[in-house]
Amino acid sequence: MARMHTRRRGSSGSDKPAADEPPEWSDVDADAVEERVVELAEEGYDPSQIGMKLRDEGVQGTPVPDVKLATDKKVTEILEENDASPELPEDFRNLLEKAIRLREHVEENGQDHQNRRALQNTESKIRRLADYYRGDELDEDFTYSYAVAVELLEE
Template sequence: MARMHTRRRGSSGSDRPAADEPPEWSDVDEDAIEERVVELAEDGHSSSVIGQKLRDEGVQGTPVPDVKLATGKKITEILEENDADPEFPEDLRNLMERAVRLREHMDENPGDHQNKRALQNTQSKIRRMVDYYRGDEIDQDFTYSYDTAVELLD
């Protein structure tokens, strides 16, 4: 499938091996994993960073290669159950951070036409994503603007 704002195709990534149960060497208790997920979320980490930390650092010194295989729930489901989920979805928040960075760059470098186009594309993605999440994850009357993005990210 082609990329959204170019005529090029995307590069395919590698697939995880199909597995039905966690590996034998990773025998961490489900409750310990859930406690660590909530603890990392309270420290301000996003769900993708939480997954990386569990993979690299693990729980009590034992790595957790896949939280869903170990607990039967995704990281976002664990966060929702424990009322530790973020107010905005992670992908929307990342796009807003990118748009704010690009806007600050454009204020300093008004002649940078490539990044002006990148800012337009990013804002377009944000508006489409807001329409997707409107009503479920975010308020019905939310509209994106640079000022609201800066306010939400602070």
């Protein structure tokens, strides 16, 4: 797959190994995993961070290599069921934070044309992602601006 804002091809990455069931050494109860996911979300962790914490620390000392294999649900599905899901999707929130940081940098350093272009590209990605999430995760009349981004992240 090609990169969005360059003329280069994307780099190939490793694929997850195909597995139908969790490994034998990770025999953690699905309910315990779900409880730990909700607990970590209440502590303020994002879904991707929750997956890494479960992989590294585990539940009751036993690592959980894949939440979906252990519970038959994704981390975001578990959070939605328990009303612990974040207001904004994680990828959208990360792009908003990046755009705010870039905007503040460009205002202080007006001569930095490379980061000015990075800001334009990031805002373009935000608009594309807003089209994807509009109606479900975002309001129907959502339009991106710097002020709206700052307001959304302050909540």
